[in-house]
Amino acid sequence: MATYPHGLRCRLVRSPEATPSGRHVLGRVAFLGHHSAPAVRAGASEIGIHLVGAEVERVTEVWETDSPVVSGMYQDLAYAHDGEYLFCAGQVPEGGSYREPVRNAYRAAFDLIGKLDYPHVMRIWHFIGDINRANADGMEIYRDFCLGRAEAVDHHLGRAGDMPAATGIGALGGGISWYLLASRSGRVRNLENPLQVPAPSYPHLYGPRPPKFARATSFSPPGIDGAGDLFVAGTASILGHETVHAGDIAKQCDVTLGNMAMVMSRENLLAHGIDDGRTLKDLRFVKVYVRRAEDLPVVRAACAAAFSDTAEIVYFTVDICRSDLLVEIEGIAPYPRS
Numbered sequence: 001m002a003t004y005p006h007g008l009r010c011r012l013v014r015s016p017e018a019t020p021s022g023r024h025v026l027g028r029v030a031f032l033g034h035h036s037a038p039a040v041r042a043g044a045s046e047i048g049i050h051l052v053g054a055e056v057e058r059v060t061e062v063w064e065t066d067s068p069v070v071s072g073m074y075q076d077l078a079y080a081h082d083g084e085y086l087f088c089a090g091q092v093p094e095g096g097s098y099r100e101p102v103r104n105a106y107r108a109a110f111d112l113i114g115k116l117d118y119p120h121v122m123r124i125w126h127f128i129g130d131i132n133r134a135n136a137d138g139m140e141i142y143r144d145f146c147l148g149r150a151e152a153v154d155h156h157l158g159r160a161g162d163m164p165a166a167t168g169i170g171a172l173g174g175g176i177s178w179y180l181l182a183s184r185s186g187r188v189r190n191l192e193n194p195l196q197v198p199a200p201s202y203p204h205l206y207g208p209r210p211p212k213f214a215r216a217t218s219f220s221p222p223g224i225d226g227a228g229d230l231f232v233a234g235t236a237s238i239l240g241h242e243t244v245h246a247g248d249i250a251k252q253c254d255v256t257l258g259n260m261a262m263v264m265s266r267e268n269l270l271a272h273g274i275d276d277g278r279t280l281k282d283l284r285f286v287k288v289y290v291r292r293a294e295d296l297p298v299v300r301a302a303c304a305a306a307f308s309d310t311a312e313i314v315y316f317t318v319d320i321c322r323s324d325l326l327v328e329i330e331g332i333a334p335y336p337r338s
């Protein structure tokens, strides 16, 4: 992905293959037909997330570095680190309420980050089973998750503390599977999108505590100017704080892509004090989440037109955090630009 002194790189692997020589695997995220618990395997942290049906091509996201890795388990979290980067994965089992277990899982992760000294979290992903269903108390599971996360963030960062780019999306299996990337000495800058209300400021309409995440995160290792790697959060058809074009997949694609283009744009990076600018064509690793399988052809056509031919794009059919959202897209525009 990048050519830093300590290079962190993402690859999407469609069939098992050997790690290139001189590289070391920090984390493997396998998108499977079933969940598999976080574990250390062959020296790397590994998690399996139930995101595809048995008939669909499976894909594994591999996070590699060029420095040797130390791995281990900490309170059910599987982690690996190389002195500059930390990868950590966890799973909250299926249950009637997620507030407390999510708070505890986040606390364990904050503890680990502190203990190992990787204070700069640059990206976090959550895959939430039954995301739009009610929990045992009648609260939507996504809102229940947001409550536990907000309480953990308050506790560790204070109410004003900001979190990096994230994804909070459905999964086919139950419970919550999640993973994060953090750095020891790199610079993390969290970005907002002028077209959207910052998620932590969403009104109570969407749940008792808002989602804590940034629209994008710029990660620059020491000595790298500009945006470095740009992680674009899961993005959907939301303007201000409202879903727009309920029921219209083509228009939801347009708004989603427009939001992504805006957050990466030179205008927006400059507004955040970063002298750089990216376009949708700079995205290399793109995950696309589509609620209804029948919408896939329209979404694929929109993505093929928007992204570069060399982008790796994977599609998943899963639910999205608001029941009126039909599509969500995330991506990484790595440094250096190609």
Ligand SMILES: C=C(O[C@@H]1C=C(C(=O)O)C=C[C@H]1O)C(=O)O
Residues within 6 Å of the ligand: 126, 166, 167, 168, 169, 199, 211, 212, 213, 233, 234, 235, 236, 238, 321, 328
């Ligand atoms: C699509 C949105 O939110 C989704 C939920 C997220 C979360 O809760 O971490 C992060 C990004 C998206 O996956 C949005 O609010 O715009």
